[in-house]
Amino acid sequence: MSTFIKDFIERETISRRNFILTSAVGMGAMLIPGLDGSARAALKDPAIAWSYRDRASAYWNSIVSGGEAFVESIGKQKGELVSLINEGSSEKSLADIKAFIAKNNGNCAIAADCNDSPNARPVVEAVKTAGAYVSTIWNKTDDLHPWDFGDNYVSHMTWSDVEPAAQTAKILFEAMGGEGGVVHLGGIAANNPAIERLAGLKKAAEDYPKIEILDAQPADWDTQKGAALMSSFLTRYGDKIKGVHCANDNIAYGVIEALRAEGIEDMPIVAYDGNPDAVKLVMEGKLLATVFTNPHWGGGISAALAYYAATGAFKPSEEPNEHREFYGPTILISQKDAADFKAKYMDETPKYDWKDFWSPTRGQIKYSG
């Protein structure tokens, strides 16, 4: 046997022995409560952070404004809410959260969208190990549940888009007189909301036999792609298109412009997200409907849940499951209620009771399959 192979085997044997020894120590440590910090009692004045994608969209800005409204409600300055911006990178999301935990020695409450589903588990585990508290929105895998982590994984909120998208589709079909061709311009094909919003359209179409879904293609949530795709649809289907179902407001802005270029001003269009510009378009009659998910409230309440769980104001593990995993609010905005909506949500930001965690929520998350 050559020395190289001999050395190699020797080294591997040692490292395996080290591995087993380390594992044994680790498991022993897990049995002793308190050693890893996870059983620490309520925190005093924890630092608060929001981890999210970027500042380049109205949606995340709303989330942050809600988080800031919450920290002000507990007598802190806006700036005391720390923004951890992941720029669409799961690695950065996890690294930032770990750094924040380390800086505050575990004395912190974090609200997060973990960027993609698999990243939620390492984030939650890092938080749990340090004895900090986290509540998440949007992204987590179906097998990851807050109740499996005691109190530290406080809650998860997501939004089911199938029903609201079906409702906007119904409004669209009614405006079309119940017949004719519809095209759908979707989000990034693999994104869950994109899949659900298309599913909503298909579900609603089942009740309208004379409605034909001509085509559904991704426009990547983007205004310019929406405009280009709508132009191409016009070439392919021409006058057969009697209505347009958009996966979000930004796409709808592009669709409206593509139609304007052709001199088409009265096409029935529905959108999603309830952004201020879209609400104005609903009031002007350019859009039939959009759906508001109240990101301001979502941003505030996620931070509030993590914070109040951290301070011991409530004990998550004593709450029922529907208070740990739940759907966020959705509000349909159509032409008849757009003015009311604008007065209530846009002209002034409503004051929320950040201790009323669950009354606007819509029941426990259901998993399919």
Added chain:
Amino acid sequence: MASVSRENLIKWAPLLVLVALVILFTAINPTFFSVRNFSRIAVSSAPALMVAIGVTFIIVMGSIDLSMEGTVTLTAVLFAYLFVALGGTLAGLGSLAIPITLVIGAVIGAINGLVHVKLRIPSFMASLAMGFIGTGAGILLTGGDIVKVSDPVFRGLLTLRFLGFPMMVYVAVLGLLVAWFIQRYTILGRNFYAVGGGEDLAHASGVNVARVRILGFGLAGAFYALAAILVVGRIGQAESISGANFMFVSITSVVVGGVALWGGIGGVWNALIGVLIVGVINNGMVVIGLPDFMQQGVLGALVILSVVLSTDRFSTAFVK
């Protein structure tokens, strides 16, 4: 009539690829071949063409410019704010926003060139960094909001038609002619080829290479700003992602059109053909009803095919 030599074939290959694509898509769906559809392709290609022309000058010099997304974003946002602040109509002071924006674009480009030349940072890295700065500034200015420009006179770029094509298409054609003039009839234009063909040789012949490079980047910046104005004209809004996707579209178009990445070969007409090829592929795939999950893959394959057909790879010793 020119003989059918290998050289001639390669020169005209991009145009032949374009014609072949048009015939292919028309054969599958005849509605593809209509003035209305061509005007749709032209509208979606017009801003991309301006960006592609800008980057063509840089690539001809043998450099690369990746700052277009940031520059387009920043100039689009600045244009929208300026336009609104100056009265919000093209019929009034708002029209001043157009030349100011073009100058801002040129200044951003020149800074880009200065960073590249004076700090001796490779153009690839310098321009990429400048692009990030531009996007960041765009986000800072808008705070993630959308800036609407709804002046009906300005939106005439999209809604007003002449011979079936919206005005923005004619603006783009004008931009193309100006670029062609610069390339063909100015000293600067010919110096781009001198620098791209052999920088040492150009330097030895008395060309101020540093100056040519900085001016080149400035010129590219002005064309990015024109692209930004057309983007705002097309969708009626500016935002922090107004420049997204232009990097891929423009560089792909320029290469597909037959401009060599190693410099000295090609020009603005190649950029035009390249942009049209990419525009026709994007439109055609939807028009013939290609499933969406195949479109990205087919686009990639067609790009490779076009480059294979349209660049003279045998005349270069190596490809980097």
